[in-house]
Amino acid sequence: MIEELQYPFEAKRILAQKKKLKRLLLSQNINFIEKKIAVLGGSTTNDIILILEIFLLSYGIKASFYESEYNQYYQEAVFDNPKLEKFAPDLIYIHTTNRNISCFPAVEDSAETVNRLLTEEFEKFHIIWQELHERYQCPIIQNNFELPFYRLMGNKEASDIHGKINFLTRLNMQFYEYVQKNRNVYICDINYISADYGLKEWADPFYYYMYKYALNINAIPYLAFNVANIIKSLFGKNKKGFVLDLDNTLWGGVVGDDGADHIMLGPEEAEGQAYLEFQKYIREHKQLGIILSVDSKNDFENAAAGLNHPYSELKPEEFAVIKANWNTKDRNFAEIAAETNLLPESLVFVDDNQAERHIVMGQFPGVNAPKIGEVQNYIQNIDRNGFFEVTLLSSDDLKRSKMYQENAKRAQYQTAFSDYGVYLNSLEMTAAIGPFDSVYMDRIAQLTNKSNQFNLTTKRYSLEELEAAASVGSYITLYGKLEDKFGDNGVVTVVIGRVRHAVCHIELWLMSCRVLKRDMELAMMDCLVSACRQRGVTEIRGYYYPTAKNSMVQDFYALLGFQKTAEDEEGNTEWRFLIQDHYEAKNHYIRINLI
């Protein structure tokens, strides 16, 4: 992680050093994912794209860009556009602002006229989204509208239907209603970003008169960062958990020295209140399925006493893993990642101590450890980073914390068995397996875009592409849900196969690491074989493409009884499985409900 690009960043330095930063980022030894991004602008977008490119590189996304002609966002979206069609975007960003409102109400307009203007303005954008959706089938990011920089009627601008503020607020609400019903459009909230930056500075019209930028050039990094966060979330690069220090991070003082009764936590004095609010903020993340762990240099008893403080919002049971010992922080960090089955770079390290942050970031490239500053700034300095930017919120997210706690119970339970088969049997597992179902599409898309370890091809699909695969006859699609006596794991595995001439080519096979070693992959194989048989398919071809993260499945097809047919110097392998008349089911421990 290049520290200059973590919030709180110095926007002006990023602007001045953009060429150098790009060079630095490209020289890193990272497997970038490549994406094509079209930017359709209602004002100048040149530097917005250059800075966006830098933030995306810092997320491991190497983007190529299509930039519309100046202020041609409408024409280029709605009419035939061979150049854009040839570009075939993976994502489209529409950078419009209140400069692009065609007609604001006049003070003498009737209510009907104002409503008509509102409808016309909304329809302009509605047509853009629909046309883009039909032509390109990819996610669209759309700016909402920032507040205007002057107020003709003063305060009345907000409440009166003729006010520009009132008009833009209503228009924004119509955007939100559309987005709630249409999952391919995502709002970039420039209304918030501009307020956060300071509207007076953001809207300095110097930059519009001079260069047709609709915002202050110095604010561009904040806008670009915000857009980059939406994009990285859509392409599966969100963080998944917090690893938290305790002393002077979750409470004031050192619990081992001061005693649990004397740490600063609670509403009685200012500092304690600040830590209490910070604990509440961290706790709120559990609603998003964010996994919390502790990495603290403390005796375990002292740490537990601190967490059990009467005002503590974060009692020990809120955490997936608590490492409170005298090992180095990076060693504990590695163990936390291993025990939660998460990649180190998907965890955010929160520690007030700069030296510890540097040790952890130095050991694990890609880990974010923000400069959290003073306790009253902890929330701001973490929140503005957009680590957990929500794009698809699946029902599984809401339950994930619970699932991790259930997993901990399973692990304890397992130690009571000497024979693994007996243990699996005792879990009383039931799987529901069937072709993609629209109810689970959000979760399937989410899994497809973020699973890295148990993933044979690491092919990413947009929601639109998944829906297309589910509806086209030449594809076999399967999802699998797994339940056991400890709880429901939800949808945990996805397979997509393309059928050609009685051969099924597996384009995607992935599984969530939370159900490793449960034989769920064997159950999927059995169901895949039976789905193939129904289609008259006699042969399955598997493909393994190595990445930095998926070595755990390099022999997966061999374990299922496939024969290797090809291998190149990069380690890409191809496999073949002939479906015999007598196929013996591989799964013995999971009861299957075929959907």
Next chain:
Amino acid sequence: MREEVFEKLNEIFREIFDQENLAVYDETTADEIEGWDSLEHINLITEIENVFHIKFSIKEAAGMKNVGEMADLILEHLSKTVD
């Protein structure tokens, strides 16, 4: 004073155009520096404003013909802030 301004200008130009050995003089114009187009001019102006803590007027920002004029304008603004 003018020399100090040029020293800082050299640093700014080197950073913005990402060329370590770039040096600018009174008579240097946009034609002589690779990448100095109208869009990069914006970044140059903005960075100069940020470094010297000054603010150009629209007329000034649009009117600079060479680096010498740029330095004169910077000195003019700096003398105003000192007063």
